[in-house]
Amino acid sequence: MTFASIIGHDRQKDLLRRALSSDRLSHAYLFEGPSGIGKRLMALALARAVFCQQGTGCGDCAACRKVDHHNHPDLHFVEADGSSIKIEQIRTMQKELSYRPLEAPKKICVIDDAEKLNLAAGNALLKTLEEPTANTLIIMLSAQPDALLITIRSRCQRLPFARIERKRLMEVLCEQLAIDETEAHILTSLANGSFKKALGKDRELYIEGRRDLLKTLTGLTPGSVLPLFNFAEKLAQNKELLPEILEIFQAFYRDLLLYHYGRSENELVNIDLMNKIHRVASEESTSSLLGKLSALDQTRRQLARNVNRQLAVEVLLMRLVA
Numbered sequence: 432m433t434f435a436s437i438i439g440h441d442r443q444k445d446l447l448r449r450a451l452s453s454d455r456l457s458h459a460y461l462f463e464g465p466s467g468i469g470k471r472l473m474a475l476a477l478a479r480a481v482f483c484q485q486g487t488g489c490g491d492c493a494a495c496r497k498v499d500h501h502n503h504p505d506l507h508f509v510e511a512d513g514s515s516i517k518i519e520q521i522r523t524m525q526k527e528l529s530y531r532p533l534e535a536p537k538k539i540c541v542i543d544d545a546e547k548l549n550l551a552a553g554n555a556l557l558k559t560l561e562e563p564t565a566n567t568l569i570i571m572l573s574a575q576p577d578a579l580l581i582t583i584r585s586r587c588q589r590l591p592f593a594r595i596e597r598k599r600l601m602e603v604l605c606e607q608l609a610i611d612e613t614e615a616h617i618l619t620s621l622a623n624g625s626f627k628k629a630l631g632k633d634r635e636l637y638i639e640g641r642r643d644l645l646k647t648l649t650g651l652t653p654g655s656v657l658p659l660f661n662f663a664e665k666l667a668q669n670k671e672l673l674p675e676i677l678e679i680f681q682a683f684y685r686d687l688l689l690y691h692y693g694r695s696e697n698e699l700v701n702i703d704l705m706n707k708i709h710r711v712a713s714e715e716s717t718s719s720l721l722g723k724l725s726a727l728d729q730t731r732r733q734l735a736r737n738v739n740r741q742l743a744v745e746v747l748l749m750r751l752v753a
């Protein structure tokens with residue numbers, strides 16, 4: 432991963448490149464912004480540029496290859512162990528950083544999801560940030576920087592990352608993956624500026640899975656009790672993807688609402704399902720659609736609080752088919 436191969440984030444790339452070439456890299460960075468938009472890739476590109484034997488992040492030298500394979504002895508990663516990053520992990524990292532670099536000019540540590548540092552771990556890390564040494568570089572990544580200790584944030588150089596522009600994301604999908612324009616439109620609408628979402632496991636869900644889910648949903652009627660409970664059970668079992676599934680439902684009802692108001696097709700997500708949108712929209716009123724969107728919103732908030740999933744989804748489906 433080189434700076435050049437990262438899509439978007441030009442200002443951040445420039446800033447890091449210039450800091451590196453003028454030997455003014457900060458001792459600690461906080462890359463902040465939504466997940467899945469390339470913060471980790473940028474951290475790896477920076478590591479490569481710092482370690483590269485050609486000084487460019489060439490991709491061919493032994494140092495670059497070790498970074499790519501995550502086996503460079505001077506590059507360390509800290510990730511949450513379960514739900515949090517614990518003090519033992521920070522102590523291990525500090526011990527590593529206390530040794531001289533083995534092959535590179537400095538040691539680099541990447542802390543992923545830094546908001547998961549628990550209080551003790553955060554306070555331990557603070558010590559390292561307060562007494563920086565010339566041959567260490569800490570890169571923290573976080574989608575929720577406000578959850579970090581304020582004292583940690585103030586001792587890093589903060590670098591905000593924004594979602595990838597939709598137009599850019601669409602170009603990349605069409606060019607690099609040879610996806611047709613309709614699919615690219617749907618993927619970019621649902622991925623909300625995240626490459627990981629548009630290209631990762633969600634891709635299948637967003638294209639094929641979405642059609643099946645909406646077919647089942649719109650096939651339900653207030654009288655179809657058994658199919659409704661079966662569908663609720665199936666959705667509730669899919670704990671990991673449930674938030675994305677609810678996003679798909681939400682996008683569908685938002686489409687119906689936009690269609691009601693006569694907005695152009697281009698503003699809708701499900702442009703491959705125009706027949707369905709036309710049919711279902713004729714059975715709904717503006718207020719029924721707003722009610723369904725608010726039911727979806729409520730369910731999403733409930734699920735974030737760990738309520739009984741199956742029950743929450745059953746209640747939701749009943750409100751959606753009413």
Ligand SMILES: [Zn+2]
Nearest residue numbers: 483489492495
């Ligand atoms: Zn290289």
